[in-house]
Amino acid sequence: DIQMTQSPSTLSASVGDRVTITCRASQSISSWLAWYQQKPGKAPKVLIYKASSLESGVPSRFSGSGSGTEFTLTISSLQPDDFATYHCQQYQSYWTFGQGTKVETK
Amino acid sequence: EVQLVESGGGLVQPGGSLRLSCAASGFTFNTYSMNWVRQAPGKGLEWVSYISSTSSTIYYADSVKGRFTISRDNAKSSLYLHMNSLRAEDTAVYYCTRECCGDSSRSYYFDYWGQGTLVTVSS
Numbered sequence: 001d002i003q004m005t006q007s008p009s010t011l012s013a014s015v016g017d018r019v020t021i022t023c024r025a026s027q028s029i030s031s032w033l034a035w036y037q038q039k040p041g042k043a044p045k046v047l048i049y050k051a052s053s054l055e056s057g058v059p060s061r062f063s064g065s066g067s068g069t070e071f072t073l074t075i076s077s078l079q080p081d082d083f084a085t086y087h088c089q090q091y092q093s094y095w096t097f098g099q100g101t102k103v104e105t106k
Numbered sequence: 107e108v109q110l111v112e113s114g115g116g117l118v119q120p121g122g123s124l125r126l127s128c129a130a131s132g133f134t135f136n137t138y139s140m141n142w143v144r145q146a147p148g149k150g151l152e153w154v155s156y157i158s159s160t161s162s163t164i165y166y167a168d169s170v171k172g173r174f175t176i177s178r179d180n181a182k183s184s185l186y187l188h189m190n191s192l193r194a195e196d197t198a199v200y201y202c203t204r205e206c207c208g209d210s211s212r213s214y215y216f217d218y219w220g221q222g223t224l225v226t227v228s229s
Contacts, residue, residue, distance in 0.1 A: 044216075099150040
């Protein structure tokens with residue numbers, strides 16, 4: 001089974017900050033990685049797929065990079081609507097999620 | 107507009123059974139693979155089960171194998187999850203998800219999610 005590890009678990013930031021979240025896979029997953037945003041009481045929403053492709057309708061301040069075993073999600077300038085929990089997901093072999101990263105107000 | 111609406115959650119005793127349903131609309135249901143994903147209170151997301159567009163291929167997470175059964179009725183645009191021998195650790199919000207792209211040659215990410223239905227296993 002492929003394990004996914006996100007860091008940090010919690011991130012404190014302010015509006016306008018550049019934010020980076022890391023996701024590591026226990027083995028190579030090529031670029032088969034997605035990022036989701038989840039707000040309290042709501043379903044996750046896909047932001048990025050295939051490691052760096054922006055889902056339609058997602059603001060361009062979100063970007064993804066990486067391949068193999070190490071990936072990052074970057075928010076170039078954090079907006080009030082971006083305070084949420086972010087999950088990575090591998091879909092190289094079945095589907096596994098990271099444990100999530102909560103972005104909270106500093 | 108794509109919509110996925112889950113139902114069937116509730117409180118059940120350990121060892122009990124429950125059937126979740128997901129009503130799909132706004133897309134050609136019989137051309138997409140579907141999945142169930144769950145989230146225990148305060149925890150991360152866990153993939154539960156997969157079913158291909160024609161029901162020819164089915165997968166389960168080890169944590170539910172032998173206890174849960176996924177199925178679909180393409181004529182009714184509906185997805186189901188039959189859950190037996192429920193345990194406290196099955197307590198979670200269960201999400202119905204559409205797998206992107208309508209291509210069954212490999213696995214893809216989940217592009218649409220329902221709002222979820224809460225299953226609580228407790229005596």
